[in-house]
Amino acid sequence: MKTLVDQALREGLRQLQTPAPKExxxxxxxxxxxxxxxxxxxxxxxxxxxxxxxLQ
Structure with missing residues (x-):
């Protein structure tokens, strides 16, 4: 169960990362x-x- 929760948290945090700033x-x-x-x-x-x- 611990491994499953760790994997889910890692995947969720990976998806939350903000994209690189635009120009x-x-x-x-x-x-x-x-x-x-x-x-x-x-x-x-x-x-x-x-x-x-x-007015022009």
């Missing part, structure tokens, strides 16, 4: 130009400016 996912960066708002500390100004800008 890290990377995205390409894109230049979006300079910031159109000089100071982002004033959120009201930033939102007002965003509302006035036409």
């Amino acid at each position: 890290p996912f990377q995205t390409d960066s894109v230049s979006v130009g300079r910031c159109l708002i000089a100071n982002l500390d004033n959120i009201a100004e930033a939102l007002e400016r965003a509302d006035d800008e036409p």
Whole structure:
């Protein structure tokens, strides 16, 4: 009985092992130009400016 339990535990642990980690996912960066708002500390100004800008 001990041998059977040992074998079952070993097989179960073998199946629980995590697969090798995949290669890290990377995205390409894109230049979006300079910031159109000089100071982002004033959120009201930033939102007002965003509302006035036409969508591209």
